[in-house]
């Protein structure tokens with residue numbers, strides 16, 4: 001029987017390249033974008049049998065492609081991967097009004113959810129982040145989306161951007177809340193090796209937020225969004241009731257997923273595989289019908305359990321002990337007694353008879369708490 005789970009499709013072209021970005025992405029060129037679409041189509045045809053309960057078109061900037069092209073792609077995906085009617089189908093969008101004129105075509109293709117890369121509502125911060133849109137563009141794009149019938153809309157925001165203050169972050173949060181959307185994601189800026197931001201940080205470390213400021217900005221986001229009625233259902237994600245992202249929930253539940261496109265990752269049958277990030281190599285292999293170059297790793301029982309624990313701890317529910325024992329054959333509390341004891345003592349984990357989850361304090365240091373479960377001592 002084929003597996004089921006989330007389907008991710010990577011569309012890697014962008015109208016411009018942001019200096020902090022470490023995704024697999026390239027400046028858009030018509031010929032490369034057309035070749036890539038043919039390669040993707042070939043990979044879709046050759047992909048393993050899989051039932052996609054959710055679909056996510058990410059990037060890159062998927063809306064560098066015309067909306068009709070996206071519609072044809074989504075219809076092909078839905079047919080090929082047996083996606084049920086009404087399934088969550090998300091597209092990531094850059095809020096440049098010139099790239100956001102085709103919401104009706106998205107609706108016809110049964111796209112249900114929009115995830116808009118806003119990052120900030122402060123013009124100077126957008127400039128520093130290398131973004132090409134203005135704060136006002138976001139309102140224009142959201143009005144168009146609503147006029148076309150979209151309700152399930154999420155915004156991505158970045159905190160700890162250079163020059164950001166508690167006050168300017170408060171303005172961004174207020175502007176996001178004023179739009180009255182059902183979902184908001186907030187990500188702390190991470191400096192990735194090899195990006196222009198990494199070189200800038202090496203030259204001028206003082207331009208970047210200190211850890212204390214970053215923690216204060218995160219605290220402000222949690223307080224502001226939860227008091228406005230959003231539930232923090234994952235360390236970076238806030239939703240109104242009924243609007244959690246089903247696609248991301250599958251990742252955090254350590255569910256199966258298939259990734260198509262350059263640099264995309266899959267997790268099937270306990271094997272984690274990642275496609276090459278070399279665009280030419282990806283296109284050549286896909287168009288030849290050859291195996292896409294990349295890396296893969298079989299996760300053995302305990303490694304799978306560690307990965308599952310790490311992912312589950314990111315969520316509001318944390319690790320649910322009974323299902324965890326059933327799925328991985330491990331008594332979570334005794335197997336991980338050492339990290340649980342250490343992190344609970346430090347006030348970062350709380351346990352109940354049925355769950356182990358991060359405390360509020362633990363959410364601020366989630367990466368190190370979660371990492372302790374990957375290789376317990």
Ligand code: SF4
Nearest residue numbers: 014017018021059060
């Ligand atoms: S942040 Fe988004 S828009 Fe900017 S380069 Fe990366 S993928 Fe493209």
